[in-house]
Amino acid sequence: MNIWLRRFIKHRDSVLLGLALLFLLGAILRPSIPFKHNIYTYFLVADISQSMNTKDMVIRGKKVTRLAYMQNMMHEVVGSLPCGTKVSIGLFAGNSVAAMYSPIEICQNFAAIQDTIEHLDWRMAWSGNSRLRESLFVTAKVVRGLSEPAQVVYFTDGEEAPKLHAFNTKNLEEFQGGDDWIFVGIGSEEGDAIPKLSEDNQVIGYWSNESFAMQPGIAQISESTLGVRDDNVAGDNDRYISKMAAEYMQSLTQEIGAKYIKGDNSYNVLQAMRAQKPARRDIAPLPLGWLLATLAGLCIVGTYASRHPLRQIKQNLKIYHHEIRSRLFTRSEAIAHDNHFQ
Incomplete structure (x- = not known):
């Protein structure tokens, strides 16, 4: 052992540089080991x-x-998730939800995910109605159909249009799949009128109160229509004021075992997401390239280190001390010399 240690000390620089080269070559190969850890998919x-x-x-x-506020929040949420997290974007309109794509890793597909969020538009909707309660069954079915398990984070104002009553309120007693879902409330408590827009995204009026009232007759309990809104433009005194349905979403989430949070900021959303259970626990490769590259860097730094570090530190301190004293002494002599001639 002593022989090998003496040889290492004698040829230290060559050995360290050789090890650094080996570590760098190993890092280039991107080795990894199987490691069981939590997989987060949203x-x-x-x-x-x-x-x-x-x-x-x-x-x-x-x-x-x-919509713009929701997009900004989703941008911030996706941008704050760690690499390795997988994300899928879904759209809700009418009484159903559609997935844009299967869950994809955010760092490798960051630009694509952010671009999807940036181009969310109300004109992508396939229905003019808004049936949040009905959509839960479709959402659960979509999640089961994804390529892997995922936790649901629902960004919505909770608006039901037309309004619910005893005949068109879906029973959720047998609903399965809402455990640990998060509903993020988007909107204000004061509310405002809902603009009615043209295909060119131009305001042509505002939705009326009649738009949110149930039509009489069989339409109110029809499974195919589930209520149809009046399509007329409101007058100045008949505009429907839309508010975030916080109380309704709190009640809804309690029924299915989900969680409701107010979308005041992305930090609250991220905290709630971190509190969710992981989508699954599985074996995934743990990369070792960064470790080998770090070891290579330490070996290179080691070639510049002194063979006797403590002795070198003491010598350096003595040199600095001597230099400081000499400078102070020279300066004091110069000041005394100037004072003498004055």
């Missing part, structure tokens, strides 16, 4: 119904629509 559902066009939210002092 299905982020965005409400694109027309009530999300209500302009009652604020970003940096500017009044914006709920």
Whole structure:
């Protein structure tokens, strides 16, 4: 052992540089080992119904629509998730939810995910109605159909259009799949009128109170229509004021074992997401390239280190001390010399 130690000390620089080269070559090969850890996968559902066009939210002092506020929040949430997390974006309109794609890793597909969020638009909706309660069954079915398990984070104002009553309220007693879901409330308590927009995204009026009232007759209990809204434009005194349905969403989440949080900021959303259980626990490769590269760097730094570090530190301190004293002494002599001639 002593012989090998003496040889290492004698040829230390060569040995360290050789090890650094080996570590770098190993890092290039990107080795990994199987490691069992938590897998976090999220299905982020965005409400694109027309009530999300209500302009009652604020970003940096500017009044914006709920949709724009939701997009900004989703951008921040995705940007704060760690690498290895997988995300799928879903759209909610009418009484159903559709997944844009299967869950994908956020760091490798960051630009694609953010681009999807950036281009969310109410014109992508396939229905003018908004049936949040009905959509839960479809959401659970979509999640079961994904390529892997995922936790649901639902961004919505909770608006039901037309309004619910005893005949069109879906019974959720047998609903399965809502455990640990998160519903993020988007909108204000004061509310505002819902603009009625053209295909070119131009305001042509506002939704009326009649738009949210149930039509009489069999339409109110029809499974195919589930209520149809009046399509007329409201007058100045007949505009429907849309507010975030916080109490309704709290009641809804209690029924299915989910959690409701107010979407005041992305930090609250991220905290709630971190409190969720992982989507699954599985064996995944743990990369070792960073470790080998770090060891290579330490070996290179080691070639510049002194063979006797403590002795070298003491010598350096003595040199610095001597230099400081000599400078102070020289300066004091110069000042005394100037004072003498004055």
